[in-house]
Amino acid sequence: MSAVTTAAVPAPRLGFGASLRHGLTLTRRSLLKIKANPEEVIGLTIQPIMFVALFVFIFGQALAGSWQEYRDFALPGIIVQTVVFATMGTGLSLNSDIEKGIFDRFRSLPIARSAPLVGAVLGDLVRYTLSVLVITVIGVVIGFRLESLPGTVAAVALILVFAFALCWMSALVGLMARSIMGVQMFAMTLMFPLTFGSSIFVAADKMPSWLRPVIEVNPITHLTDAVRSLIAGGFPVSHIVTTLVWSAVFFAVFFPLAVWRYKRRT
Amino acid sequence: MSHAIQAEGLVKRFGETKALDGVDLTARTGTVLGVLGPNGAGKTTAVRVLATLLRPDAGHATVGGYDVVRQSFEVRQLIGLTGQYAAVDEQLTGVENLMMIGRLLGLRGREARRRAESLLERFRLADAGGRRTSTYSGGMRRRLDLAASLVGRPTVLYLDEPTTGLDPHSRNELWDIVRDLIGDGVTVLLTTQYLEEADQLADDIAVIDHGKVIARGTPDELKVQLGGQVLDVRPADRADLPAVAKVVAAVTGAEPVTAELAVQAPVTDSAMLAAVVRGLDEQGVAVGELALRKPSLDEVFLALTGSPAEDTPGDTKNETMEGAA
Numbered sequence: 001m002s003a004v005t006t007a008a009v010p011a012p013r014l015g016f017g018a019s020l021r022h023g024l025t026l027t028r029r030s031l032l033k034i035k036a037n038p039e040e041v042i043g044l045t046i047q048p049i050m051f052v053a054l055f056v057f058i059f060g061q062a063l064a065g066s067w068q069e070y071r072d073f074a075l076p077g078i079i080v081q082t083v084v085f086a087t088m089g090t091g092l093s094l095n096s097d098i099e100k101g102i103f104d105r106f107r108s109l110p111i112a113r114s115a116p117l118v119g120a121v122l123g124d125l126v127r128y129t130l131s132v133l134v135i136t137v138i139g140v141v142i143g144f145r146l147e148s149l150p151g152t153v154a155a156v157a158l159i160l161v162f163a164f165a166l167c168w169m170s171a172l173v174g175l176m177a178r179s180i181m182g183v184q185m186f187a188m189t190l191m192f193p194l195t196f197g198s199s200i201f202v203a204a205d206k207m208p209s210w211l212r213p214v215i216e217v218n219p220i221t222h223l224t225d226a227v228r229s230l231i232a233g234g235f236p237v238s239h240i241v242t243t244l245v246w247s248a249v250f251f252a253v254f255f256p257l258a259v260w261r262y263k264r265r266t
Numbered sequence: 267m268s269h270a271i272q273a274e275g276l277v278k279r280f281g282e283t284k285a286l287d288g289v290d291l292t293a294r295t296g297t298v299l300g301v302l303g304p305n306g307a308g309k310t311t312a313v314r315v316l317a318t319l320l321r322p323d324a325g326h327a328t329v330g331g332y333d334v335v336r337q338s339f340e341v342r343q344l345i346g347l348t349g350q351y352a353a354v355d356e357q358l359t360g361v362e363n364l365m366m367i368g369r370l371l372g373l374r375g376r377e378a379r380r381r382a383e384s385l386l387e388r389f390r391l392a393d394a395g396g397r398r399t400s401t402y403s404g405g406m407r408r409r410l411d412l413a414a415s416l417v418g419r420p421t422v423l424y425l426d427e428p429t430t431g432l433d434p435h436s437r438n439e440l441w442d443i444v445r446d447l448i449g450d451g452v453t454v455l456l457t458t459q460y461l462e463e464a465d466q467l468a469d470d471i472a473v474i475d476h477g478k479v480i481a482r483g484t485p486d487e488l489k490v491q492l493g494g495q496v497l498d499v500r501p502a503d504r505a506d507l508p509a510v511a512k513v514v515a516a517v518t519g520a521e522p523v524t525a526e527l528a529v530q531a532p533v534t535d536s537a538m539l540a541a542v543v544r545g546l547d548e549q550g551v552a553v554g555e556l557a558l559r560k561p562s563l564d565e566v567f568l569a570l571t572g573s574p575a576e577d578t579p580g581d582t583k584n585e586t587m588e589g590a591a
Contacts, residue, residue, distance in 0.1 A: 014339075025369045033357045036398065101353035105414065108317045110342040111370050 014112050022111040023118030030093075030123020034130070041127060044089070045134040048082040052138060055201060063202070068143065075139040076155070076228040077200030080220060082135050083128045083163045084195055088187035090124045090167040091174025095183050098175070117262055121167055128163050132156055148233035155230040158243060162223050165247035168254035175261045199224050219246035270295040270422050270453035271316060275325035278311050285311040287477035288325070291455075293422075293470070298444075298454040300468025302461065304571065308477040309457035310350060313426045316455065317347045329422055346420030348412050350427045356400040360391055360410050363399060367417040385413040389443065405436030412443065423447065425456045429463060441466060461564055475571045489560040496561045497542065500528040502552040513545035533558065 060070030198220035226239035271293035278286040293299035318338040368378030522531035
């Protein structure tokens, strides 16, 4: 091999441009994986489709009087739930990269340290968007009406902001767990109470009174209520602001922790 | 620069265990340094330190003159790393894997593709380049992994147990590839548990056990270090084995090893050969074969570590799996 790369002068530190380029290259990797495995995105949406079927058609009548009414209530929540569950994929894919040694390869290259994390997260945002689209289309097929198109776009954007913040928690778990199983265990024990203990399936005012404070403080309740109202053409300022504040808090806590953990991962 | 890799007094602890306990390693530029040792000896830890993936707790190391801790970015521009587990993305094709690395290293789309294709060609993967790597055999994956570590034209290459778990055919293929690379002037640090591999590929060998280098030198020097040569006497008649052992013991002053059909003992003086011949003649023993040879690296390893080295590649994979479970 030629000695072209033997730089006699110290190489300049990586600027923002180079770091971004490295991050985008690894985003492309995530997208190639979606292309290679479209069933993975479909897999992500099978559970929500089950939830739609189960709740709307089986429980709907009992919960809301008619399945159509419950469909209109629950569908925005099921979109939220889908994406919240999907954030766990970030942790799973990081964990699998570490286990397979792909991370070691990246870390031995002269590239931005942040690139593997950025690539994983940006790629996952695309994945989240796809799963939102799939569930929304299914909703429309069974008669769900998107009253306001700008409102729907805003709702999707809000979901993605929240998912972007939450996926850093998933990343942290993925970087810390010893195995894929560990990540899954953690995800399940956290995600079920978080989504069912929100206004996704049952409105807060129909919950037992002792539980209500918990439901009302759950960020997913605020996100769900905001999405519901936005799609219906409203502009629920307080829910939107609360969701954004929660997103900022998640990001501020978990992003530095994930990066710290990533840097000292050995 | 005469030494591409120079490490002094490397220490790395994981909790209670000292994975590295003061390791010195040097690799002359353009040569192969074989780091030989059993499972858990600290070989991989040493590679990870030299590849900037781990910070040593003590000691320091330079690669191409750059400090692995303070100038890790510069070091990464020089090195290529092929790990124990083939680190390729199973969901991408061979071409996609190599193009991804090329892009990360600043090649534009078309250059990245050309580089990927020429490497696939070189490693006889051209036909499989468009297939997902999850369909590759173990040997193909190792070759792709090695190709991936060469995209950036490294001048220092780490091969961490490149043939562990491979069948003999794939192992020979990989050896040929490594010999080719050496011809290109790359400095190679090769870790292995197989003596044969170190003997075949390395210019210098460092034997490492329990985080310490317990012997170093060229393969020939290591063989000499074990008291020179081994005398091998095979009587024409098996029944004479005890008589032969007696003569050999009397001449060499060492306790000879009686193998199935032959008696073996280390000799320090070549005049002993003549003495043994005379002794056997006096006893009237007919000799089938009599040879003075260098000890095998197996014998060296046994003498150095007190435990026999692994020599069947197939077995160790299972041991590793069990050890991990």
